[in-house]
Amino acid sequence: MAVCYERLWELLAKKNMKKIELQHRSGISGNILAKLGRNEYISMQSVEKICGTLNCTIDEIMKFTESK
Numbered sequence: 001m002a003v004c005y006e007r008l009w010e011l012l013a014k015k016n017m018k019k020i021e022l023q024h025r026s027g028i029s030g031n032i033l034a035k036l037g038r039n040e041y042i043s044m045q046s047v048e049k050i051c052g053t054l055n056c057t058i059d060e061i062m063k064f065t066e067s068k
Helices: 006-014 019-026 030-037 044-054
Strands: 002-004 063-065
Touching: 006 044, 019 030, 019 044
Parallel strands: none
Antiparallel strands: 002 063
């Protein structure tokens, strides 16, 4: 299984929010933002910060896909 954050980018577009704005509002680091961009795993604490900032649930920002 692999993680995919396509839903997060779609949600940001719907909310007219840039990635850097998400970083500042949620308090996540630049490293976490880079990991999101590479579809790498991040901590649940970071996921919680993002969901709290966007007022959404986990399944609205990420999904699991088959590994390649």
